[in-house]
Amino acid sequence: MTLIGILFAVVLLAVQLGLYLGARKMIVDTIDHAGGDIWIAAYGSNSFEQATILHGRERFAALSVPGVSAVEPLVASFAPWTRGDTSTTSVVVVGADNGTLSPWNVVEGSVSALSPDGVAVDRTYADTLGISGIGAVAEINGQRLRVDALTDGIRSFTTSPYIFMSLAKARELLSVPSDQATFYLVKVQPGVDVSGVKHALEKKLPGTSIFTNAEFRQTNLDYWLFGTGAGVALLGGAVLGLIIGTVVVAQTLYSSTKDHLAEFATLRALGSSSFYIHKVILTQATVSAFLGYGLGIAVSFAVAQASLHTPMPIMLTPQLAAMLLVVTVVMCAVSALSSIFKVTKIDPAMVFAR
Amino acid sequence: MRAFPILEARQIVKELGQGEGKVQALKSVDLALHEGEFTLLMGPSGSGKTTLLSILGCLLTPTSGTLTLGGEAVTHRSAEDLADLRRRHLGFIFQSYNLFPTLSALDNVRLGLDVRGFSSRECKERAAEALIEVGLGHRLKAYPGTLSGGEKQRVAIARAIAPEPPVILADEPTAALDTENGYAIMELLSRVAGKNGRAVLAVTHDPRTVPFADRVIEIEDGIITGERKKHAATVIPARPRQSQAAHGKAAPYQDRKRQAHA
Ligand SMILES: Nc1ncnc2c1ncn2[C@@H]1O[C@H](COP(=O)(O)OP(=O)(O)O)[C@@H](O)[C@H]1O
Ligand SMILES: [Mg+2]
Numbered sequence: 001m002t003l004i005g006i007l008f009a010v011v012l013l014a015v016q017l018g019l020y021l022g023a024r025k026m027i028v029d030t031i032d033h034a035g036g037d038i039w040i041a042a043y044g045s046n047s048f049e050q051a052t053i054l055h056g057r058e059r060f061a062a063l064s065v066p067g068v069s070a071v072e073p074l075v076a077s078f079a080p081w082t083r084g085d086t087s088t089t090s091v092v093v094v095g096a097d098n099g100t101l102s103p104w105n106v107v108e109g110s111v112s113a114l115s116p117d118g119v120a121v122d123r124t125y126a127d128t129l130g131i132s133g134i135g136a137v138a139e140i141n142g143q144r145l146r147v148d149a150l151t152d153g154i155r156s157f158t159t160s161p162y163i164f165m166s167l168a169k170a171r172e173l174l175s176v177p178s179d180q181a182t183f184y185l186v187k188v189q190p191g192v193d194v195s196g197v198k199h200a201l202e203k204k205l206p207g208t209s210i211f212t213n214a215e216f217r218q219t220n221l222d223y224w225l226f227g228t229g230a231g232v233a234l235l236g237g238a239v240l241g242l243i244i245g246t247v248v249v250a251q252t253l254y255s256s257t258k259d260h261l262a263e264f265a266t267l268r269a270l271g272s273s274s275f276y277i278h279k280v281i282l283t284q285a286t287v288s289a290f291l292g293y294g295l296g297i298a299v300s301f302a303v304a305q306a307s308l309h310t311p312m313p314i315m316l317t318p319q320l321a322a323m324l325l326v327v328t329v330v331m332c333a334v335s336a337l338s339s340i341f342k343v344t345k346i347d348p349a350m351v352f353a354r
Numbered sequence: 355m356r357a358f359p360i361l362e363a364r365q366i367v368k369e370l371g372q373g374e375g376k377v378q379a380l381k382s383v384d385l386a387l388h389e390g391e392f393t394l395l396m397g398p399s400g401s402g403k404t405t406l407l408s409i410l411g412c413l414l415t416p417t418s419g420t421l422t423l424g425g426e427a428v429t430h431r432s433a434e435d436l437a438d439l440r441r442r443h444l445g446f447i448f449q450s451y452n453l454f455p456t457l458s459a460l461d462n463v464r465l466g467l468d469v470r471g472f473s474s475r476e477c478k479e480r481a482a483e484a485l486i487e488v489g490l491g492h493r494l495k496a497y498p499g500t501l502s503g504g505e506k507q508r509v510a511i512a513r514a515i516a517p518e519p520p521v522i523l524a525d526e527p528t529a530a531l532d533t534e535n536g537y538a539i540m541e542l543l544s545r546v547a548g549k550n551g552r553a554v555l556a557v558t559h560d561p562r563t564v565p566f567a568d569r570v571i572e573i574e575d576g577i578i579t580g581e582r583k584k585h586a587a588t589v590i591p592a593r594p595r596q597s598q599a600a601h602g603k604a605a606p607y608q609d610r611k612r613q614a615h616a
Contacts, residue, residue: 267469269452
């Protein structure tokens with residue numbers, strides 16, 4: 001019974017925290033693969049998917065800042081994807097050239113040879129997008145697209161799949177003038193201080209938001225996880241799992257202690273110190289912790305494995321698993337407190353029937 | 355003169371319960387236990403035997419009176435100190451055995467040693483020796499559920515004697531056993547006292563167990579009413595036996611007794 005409580009808590013914690021880690025990865029994956037050192041975005045931009053269009057003059061201004069080696073335009077925006085059967089779903093159009101944010105984990109087709117109307121999509125979303133594979137066609141804003149490449153594992157936290165295409169095609173679909181973009185990705189020359197360049201860019205480009213890559217990751221994480229409350233829900237679920245787990249384990253340990261009160265009284269009568277009895281209870285709790293953890297983490301890994309090819313992958317990393325072991329042991333120790341409190345009040349004279 | 359007693363209780367009074375339900379379970383009890391002696395404590399139900407045993411066993415604190423154990427005065431001790439005294443001086447045997455059902459006979463005995471901080475090797479050796487001593491050398495691995503009542507009580511005796519405490523207290527150790535097993539247990543306890551020089555005090559109802567004892571103490575209504583030594587034919591009255599009518603008037607007697615002590 002104690003084991004079931006612990007198992008339940010471990011699985012709940014692993015799933016919630018694994019989803020949280022998975023969400024973090026989904027949010028920053030595109031940013032990490034863009035390969036820029038600094039992001040120039042419209043003022044007040046808070047996420048990759050929801051930035052507004054820049055004027056266009058920023059590119060040349062940025063190129064004139066010392067230490068900047070390249071400035072690549074990138075277009076990203078939500079857009080409606082019309083399937084072959086004319087039903088529509090939301091997607092995120094990502095347009096870039098010259099290897100900037102080029103799709104990774106390509107499993108079918110080629111992204112180096114995208115045709116003018118060609119796109120790369122992730123096969124996780126094949127059903128959502130209504131595509132059967134390479135060569136499938138669809139439309140965005142009335143313009144025809146053809147699936148030229150399939151990737152594996154590029155998921156979107158917003159659940160709107162990323163559609164990778166050339167910069168020109170993205171501009172065309174979204175009616176973005178050919179000198180404008182959603183972001184300018186700045187590459188800094190090797191050895192040059194990134195934050196120095198960032199400050200210089202801020203001086204030169206008032207009215208824009210400029211982020212180092214790390215800042216942009218954090219901004220996106222803050223927005224999607226905490227601005228929208230999604231992350232709070234996941235972490236809240238984990239905290240809930242911890243509380244429920246602690247209560248259930250405490251309850252079962254407590255009732256097992258109560259069932260064995262006569263035995264604890266015998267131990268006490270035999271002269272055992274309180275310390276010895278506490279050790280017995282804590283040992284029992286720790287053994288339960290390890291067994292419950294072992295079962296729980298095995299179930300969790302199975303669940304995580306099964307989630308790998310779904311839009312909501314659970315990332316159960318070795319670090320998370322190790323942390324959960326510590327959490328489980330601490331949880332069981334805390335749960336043992338009520339039992340310990342109970343046995344300290346035992347009257348050893350109860351060993352004799354009076 | 356004999357050596358001074360290993361355990362000595364003087365003028366022990368114990369009040370139990372509260373308010374209306376308050377009873378004086380023990381009314382000034384004096385008692386001494388000597389090493390090598392097997393003593394029986396006999397008396398009707400409700401006479402205060404268990405209460406006295408609990409106080410002698412440092413499980414219960416007397417309302418007044420003094421207790422000396424191994425030369426140490428046992429007064430105003432914390433629960434931890436009392437546990438420590440029990441660990442060093444006392445072994446217990448219970449009517450209902452109080453064995454741990456999830457532990458084998460050997461492990462039950464080991465537990466009593468482990469509590470006392472013996473090394474795990476010593477625990478194992480001593481536990482096995484004790485079980486052999488009580489005649490259970492062949493049931494070391496047996497669980498209490500598979501043992502007969504007599505065997506269970508032997509395991510409990512092994513648990514009590516393994517750490518070699520100078521005093522062993524047993525509350526109605528044969529009450530749950532048939533006559534034959536009861537005798538065997540009493541014989542074993544008498545052997546434990548005689549052979550190993552321990553003070554053994556056992557509470558019993560059964561007059562047939564008297565021949566095993568070196569000494570019989572009788573208690574009634576919280577007062578020691580008599581004491582017999584081995585081979586003595588009759589009760590040596592500690593005081594004139596109270597008649598039922600004189601029941602309510604214990605106080606004058608206690609006064610007299612105190613004067614006698616002075
Ligand atoms: N917890 C208690 N509260 C009040 N009275 C008690 C309590 N325990 C025992 N007694 C009373 O104390 C007296 C002695 O009890 P006990 O020592 O158990 O007797 P014995 O073991 O000789 O049968 C009895 O009258 C019993 O009813
Ligand atoms: Mg009794």
